[in-house]
Amino acid sequence: MSQTTARRVRQAAIELFATRGFHGTGIRDLAEAAGLSSATLYHYMGTKEDLLVSIMRTSLERLVTAAKQVTSDVPDPLDRVSRLVALHVLTHASQQLETRVVDGEIRALSDARRSEIIALRDEYEAFWQSAIDDGCSRGSLRPSSRRVARLALLEMCSGISRWYSPDGPFTLDDLACRYVEMALGLLGATDPLPKRELGPVHAVMAAVWGD
Amino acid sequence: MSQTTARRVRQAAIELFATRGFHGTGIRDLAEAAGLSSATLYHYMGTKEDLLVSIMRTSLERLVTAAKQVTSDVPDPLDRVSRLVALHVLTHASQQLETRVVDGEIRALSDARRSEIIALRDEYEAFWQSAIDDGCSRGSLRPSSRRVARLALLEMCSGISRWYSPDGPFTLDDLACRYVEMALGLLGATDPLPKRELGPVHAVMAAVWGD
Amino acid sequence: MSQTTARRVRQAAIELFATRGFHGTGIRDLAEAAGLSSATLYHYMGTKEDLLVSIMRTSLERLVTAAKQVTSDVPDPLDRVSRLVALHVLTHASQQLETRVVDGEIRALSDARRSEIIALRDEYEAFWQSAIDDGCSRGSLRPSSRRVARLALLEMCSGISRWYSPDGPFTLDDLACRYVEMALGLLGATDPLPKRELGPVHAVMAAVWGD
Amino acid sequence: MSQTTARRVRQAAIELFATRGFHGTGIRDLAEAAGLSSATLYHYMGTKEDLLVSIMRTSLERLVTAAKQVTSDVPDPLDRVSRLVALHVLTHASQQLETRVVDGEIRALSDARRSEIIALRDEYEAFWQSAIDDGCSRGSLRPSSRRVARLALLEMCSGISRWYSPDGPFTLDDLACRYVEMALGLLGATDPLPKRELGPVHAVMAAVWGD
DNA sequence: GATGAATGAGAGTTCATTCAT
DNA sequence: GATGAATGAACTCTCATTCAT
Numbered sequence: 092m093s094q095t096t097a098r099r100v101r102q103a104a105i106e107l108f109a110t111r112g113f114h115g116t117g118i119r120d121l122a123e124a125a126g127l128s129s130a131t132l133y134h135y136m137g138t139k140e141d142l143l144v145s146i147m148r149t150s151l152e153r154l155v156t157a158a159k160q161v162t163s164d165v166p167d168p169l170d171r172v173s174r175l176v177a178l179h180v181l182t183h184a185s186q187q188l189e190t191r192v193v194d195g196e197i198r199a200l201s202d203a204r205r206s207e208i209i210a211l212r213d214e215y216e217a218f219w220q221s222a223i224d225d226g227c228s229r230g231s232l233r234p235s236s237r238r239v240a241r242l243a244l245l246e247m248c249s250g251i252s253r254w255y256s257p258d259g260p261f262t263l264d265d266l267a268c269r270y271v272e273m274a275l276g277l278l279g280a281t282d283p284l285p286k287r288e289l290g291p292v293h294a295v296m297a298a299v300w301g302d
Numbered sequence: 303m304s305q306t307t308a309r310r311v312r313q314a315a316i317e318l319f320a321t322r323g324f325h326g327t328g329i330r331d332l333a334e335a336a337g338l339s340s341a342t343l344y345h346y347m348g349t350k351e352d353l354l355v356s357i358m359r360t361s362l363e364r365l366v367t368a369a370k371q372v373t374s375d376v377p378d379p380l381d382r383v384s385r386l387v388a389l390h391v392l393t394h395a396s397q398q399l400e401t402r403v404v405d406g407e408i409r410a411l412s413d414a415r416r417s418e419i420i421a422l423r424d425e426y427e428a429f430w431q432s433a434i435d436d437g438c439s440r441g442s443l444r445p446s447s448r449r450v451a452r453l454a455l456l457e458m459c460s461g462i463s464r465w466y467s468p469d470g471p472f473t474l475d476d477l478a479c480r481y482v483e484m485a486l487g488l489l490g491a492t493d494p495l496p497k498r499e500l501g502p503v504h505a506v507m508a509a510v511w512g513d
Numbered sequence: 514m515s516q517t518t519a520r521r522v523r524q525a526a527i528e529l530f531a532t533r534g535f536h537g538t539g540i541r542d543l544a545e546a547a548g549l550s551s552a553t554l555y556h557y558m559g560t561k562e563d564l565l566v567s568i569m570r571t572s573l574e575r576l577v578t579a580a581k582q583v584t585s586d587v588p589d590p591l592d593r594v595s596r597l598v599a600l601h602v603l604t605h606a607s608q609q610l611e612t613r614v615v616d617g618e619i620r621a622l623s624d625a626r627r628s629e630i631i632a633l634r635d636e637y638e639a640f641w642q643s644a645i646d647d648g649c650s651r652g653s654l655r656p657s658s659r660r661v662a663r664l665a666l667l668e669m670c671s672g673i674s675r676w677y678s679p680d681g682p683f684t685l686d687d688l689a690c691r692y693v694e695m696a697l698g699l700l701g702a703t704d705p706l707p708k709r710e711l712g713p714v715h716a717v718m719a720a721v722w723g724d
Numbered sequence: 725m726s727q728t729t730a731r732r733v734r735q736a737a738i739e740l741f742a743t744r745g746f747h748g749t750g751i752r753d754l755a756e757a758a759g760l761s762s763a764t765l766y767h768y769m770g771t772k773e774d775l776l777v778s779i780m781r782t783s784l785e786r787l788v789t790a791a792k793q794v795t796s797d798v799p800d801p802l803d804r805v806s807r808l809v810a811l812h813v814l815t816h817a818s819q820q821l822e823t824r825v826v827d828g829e830i831r832a833l834s835d836a837r838r839s840e841i842i843a844l845r846d847e848y849e850a851f852w853q854s855a856i857d858d859g860c861s862r863g864s865l866r867p868s869s870r871r872v873a874r875l876a877l878l879e880m881c882s883g884i885s886r887w888y889s890p891d892g893p894f895t896l897d898d899l900a901c902r903y904v905e906m907a908l909g910l911l912g913a914t915d916p917l918p919k920r921e922l923g924p925v926h927a928v929m930a931a932v933w934g935d
Numbered sequence: 936g937a938t939g940a941a942t943g944a945g946a947g948t949t950c951a952t953t954c955a956t
Numbered sequence: 957g958a959t960g961a962a963t964g965a966a967c968t969c970t971c972a973t974t975c976a977t
Binding site for chain 1: 321322323324406409445450451453454457458460464477479480484487490
């Protein structure tokens with residue numbers, strides 16, 4: 092199974108699922124985008140849903156791995172939140188199509204598949220909740236509600252995949268920093284805000300996404 | 303043309319489009335949910351896309367009207383932002399299915415229809431940008447970027463339609479107030495935050511959505 | 514649902530399933546034979562398998578009903594066997610396509626459907642076994658094995674649907690009588706063989722198959 | 725071309741064609757059952773239809789050869805019929821899958837191929853007709869119709885391949901004897917029935933089928 | 936106002952077969 | 957001798973839509 096063709100199929104699926112949605116993308120669209128006949132497509136995937144699940148799983152597993160690495164052995168909850176925000180923003184901007192699929196097409200999954208994906212998503216979000224909770228316990232964060240704060244924060248950060256364009260006026264790092272700032276404001280951070288270093292986040296991302 | 307049947311069709315469409323997506327909803331699903339045959343459905347709508355457009359247009363037009371009313375003659379930009387956040391959160395929670403359709407199915411529109419809807423959305427978002435810009439000019443808001451702030455803020459607020467449940471621990475007004483707080487934090491509001499009154503927002507909503 | 518169109522679909526299915534087999538018959542073949550588009554076909558049936566099951570069920574239910582009526586209150590087992598043979602031969606010749614489908618396409622059914630149909634077939638064959646067993650108990654039949662005799666007898670009689678042609682030299686009643694003779698010979702009937710009357714069998718058939 | 729692989733392919737085809745039918749068996753099923761890839765399959769066969777024809781031809785040619793040997797220089801038509809019945813029953817039980825394919829999948833052949841196979845079948849059945857006709861001429865058989873008797877007799881005997889199981893209570897020789905009895909009864913044999921010897925039939929079968 | 940009947944187009948998927956390696 | 961890759965055609969079935977009644 093040619094590795095590059097498989098990748099082309101995957102990439103075509105990400106692009107089409109992201110822009111037209113899973114149900115709005117036909118098998119023949121997929122085949123054309125990948126430069127194959129629709130029959131050949133089936134050498135490189137199971138069903139259309141299998142392909143969607145595979146994209147989602149890979150993406151979420153990487154996110155979980157990165158979230159763990161970026162927060163482990165980081166005692167300060169504000170640091171942890173900042174790193175999670177940066178990680179999330181950077182991936183949702185640089186992998187914007189993929190993340191849009193993950194965030195937006197869960198409803199297209201059959202029940203059996205959905206629960207697996209949702210479990211992964213929950214695993215990832217637990218890192219956020221834990222950081223927020225710790226920040227509250229230590230008094231360095233004062234959100235009006237911990238759970239609502241997590242939800243609002245995640246929606247704000249995920250949203251970037253819906254509007255980001257590399258042609259915009261900001262670099263990715265710029266954006267990440269601004270989002271960290273907004274996030275801490277949103278969470279009612281009490282401390283003065285020192286400039287956070289994105290170095291460790293970049294290192295983790297390179298390890299997890301790089302080949 | 304029975305008014306109530308027409309409303310049933312519309313309501314069925316909102317529910318199905320919101321939960322399964324436009325392309326994931328078949329005409330037969332729609333007919334069944336409305337208690338009609340699929341042929342009869344066509345007495346109450348044009349094409350499936352017409353129905354979607356109509357739902358979106360109504361929803362956005364109300365939002366534009368309400369945003370105008372809620373901000374007109376309100377000099378303080380923080381007040382304006384607060385009212386817009388409250389309006390947005392209240393509608394995205396109480397009309398969560400409808401707003402999910404508006405926010406999530408724009409890509410399903412054909413080019414011609416999409417531009418009309420996007421124009422309406424832009425008209426609405428202009429109220430936000432104006433309030434934020436004014437706040438910056440006056441120094442009462444210090445976001446890192448005016449445009450990014452608007453986008454992040456809107457995503458955060460719209461997100462509520464994706465997770466809100468009336469069974470949750472908070473009342474709608476509670477939620478609205480918390481979101482106002484988070485929004486002002488996010489925007490780097492410099493002033494102490496007085497408790498904002500939701501009264502005017504409720505009045506406008508009753509006028510615009512009430513029947 | 515037009516009764517006559519439904520019948521046309523059914524008839525087309527019987528003809529095609531009988532001559533080409535279930536798996537050898539495409540939905541488009543079916544539609545063409547019925548004079549419909551393949552989409553319209555689905556107004557008159559569920560799945561292709563549903564259609565097959567329906568044909569089989571109707572046919573077997575009639576056979577069971579007829580077998581019951583033709584043997585009830587008939588004390589002499591030789592009479593019962595003779596009537597069953599006549600009934601079977603007459604139906605397998607006059608409904609030769611339908612019976613070929615019933616006998617030959619059971620393997621095409623999914624497990625769930627197959628068990629229902631096999632239960633009907635077993636119910637029908639029980640009338641045969643009972644008549645043969647009674648004949649043996651009374652000493653008027655002397656087959657070498659009751660079970661093998663039933664199987665051999667049924668295969669012999671069912672076979673008629675595979676070669677019968679209305680253009681042949683024999684009338685249906687002729688054939689039925691000859692088969693009764695052969696059957697009694699096969700079963701080792703000890704009595705002299707009086708000419709059996711087909712009258713009651715015809716009456717039952719008219720009641721069960723006639724409209 | 726490995727002899728054993730070729731045999732494995734043939735055996736897989738016999739099993740699948742017999743249980744699912746020709747049209748119900750896919751090339752991939754065949755490949756999997758033979759332990760090959762579907763491409764490799766084509767080293768051992770022509771088209772799927774070629775494979776079917778080859779199975780049928782081999783089987784029928786053996787049957788014709790055996791029928792000739794088993795009846796040549798046998799003057800008594802009852803002996804000839806008895807030997808044909810025994811031969812047919814023994815092969816249809818011990819080669820039940822193969823014979824099921826031969827008897828049941830003729831309709832799957834294209835016109836050109838079908839005529840060849842039908843010619844072989846007719847050649848085989850001629851031995852039966854000749855024996856029956858001779859028995860009638862000599863007065864030792866009294867069927868009601870010579871042709872109908874042949875058809876009924878063959879259907880009865882062939883049927884064994886549809887229900888025989890080696891786990892059943894009878895040995896093959898048992899079954900063969902019982903079928904001879906039933907056959908002679910069916911044909912209205914007038915003589916007392918001496919026990920027939922299966923020895924010559926077994927000898928011929930060993931010569932024709934043995935390797 | 937309502938619907939059964941109808942359909943061309945297209946859905947996702949599998950078909951038997953070929954061929955370069 | 958074996959197979960991964962490829963495909964046009966076909967598969968069963970559903971799509972959104974129309975129209976006569």
